[in-house]
Amino acid sequence: MSKGTALIVGVGPGLGLALAETFARDGHRVALFGRDAERLEKHAAELTGQGFTAGAYQADAGAPEDLRAALGRAVDDFGAPEVLVYNAALLQPDTPTGVDAESWVRTLAVNVTGAVVAARTVLPLLRDGRGSLLFTGGGFALQPSPEYTTLSVGKAALRAYVQALHADQHGSDVHASTVTVAGAIGGEDPRFAPDVLAAAYLDLHHQPKDQWQAELVYA
Known part of the structure; x- marks a missing residue:
């Protein structure tokens, strides 16, 4: 049985690209989403060159209509989704x-x-009403940083939203979960x-239904 499309929102050269490669394999x-069209096209071409099916879709995650469109x-091009990964974030010191x-x-x-818009857009499109809605959280949701205030508040709010979404989807075939990454992505720690x-993230997607969890704290 063929697998549905994986929509990866927030694709850069780090975790976003790794997510696209992992779900492609x-x-x-x-489908890769981000603001830098040239970089997205390059990443999609690299995946296509490896024999995978991939496409690039320029979008600003902070602009609801742009993201929905x-x-x-992507769904029109590739078919019903099975996975949404919302990996977009705006990081600034403040x-x-x-x-x-x-x-x-x-x-x-x-x-x-943007995470709410993505979830509301994708949820009714999931193939056969089944799939995973996964979101990249952060350790600042658990221990806010006075040097990254807006990111701390944003990750805390995202965590609360996904936990509410997880509870809302209880009894359905939709697994909503956040991966709370409590460490520096791409740093010295392997x-x-x-x-x-x-x-x-892929393990969460394949997790048996009786083990579904609202949050994976990765520390």
């Missing part, structure tokens, strides 16, 4: 007293609202290498 058609184009209203709006649009992390 698992037999999924993969891009997700719709402090609790140094963030203006415009920065809050801009960062939360990507770090939280546990946080992008390909190692991506394998944890």
Whole structure:
């Protein structure tokens, strides 16, 4: 039986690309989303050159209509999705007293609202009503940083949203979960290498239904 499409929102050269490669190797058609069209096309071409089916879709995760439209184009091109991975985030150094209203709006649009838009868009499109909605969380959701305030608040809000979504989907065939990455991705610790992390997302997707969890804390 063929596998449904994997939609990877927030693809860069690190974890996003590793996620696309991992789900492609698992037999999924993969759609890559991000703001840098040239880089996305390069990544998609590399995957296609390896014999996988991949496509690039430029989209701003912080612009709801733009994101919804891009997700719709990918589903039209590749068919019903089986997996959504929301990996987009806007990281900027800031402090609790140094963030203006415009920065809050801009960062939360990507770090939280984009995830909600993606989930609401993809949920009714899942093939046979089955699949996984996976989200990249962060350790700042558990231990907020005064040097990365908007990211801390965004990851905390995302964690709460996904836990609520997980509970909302209880009894369905949809697994909603967040991977709370409590470490530096691509740093010196090999546990946080992008390909190692991506394998944890794939494991969540393949997790037996009676073991489904709202959160995987990866520390």
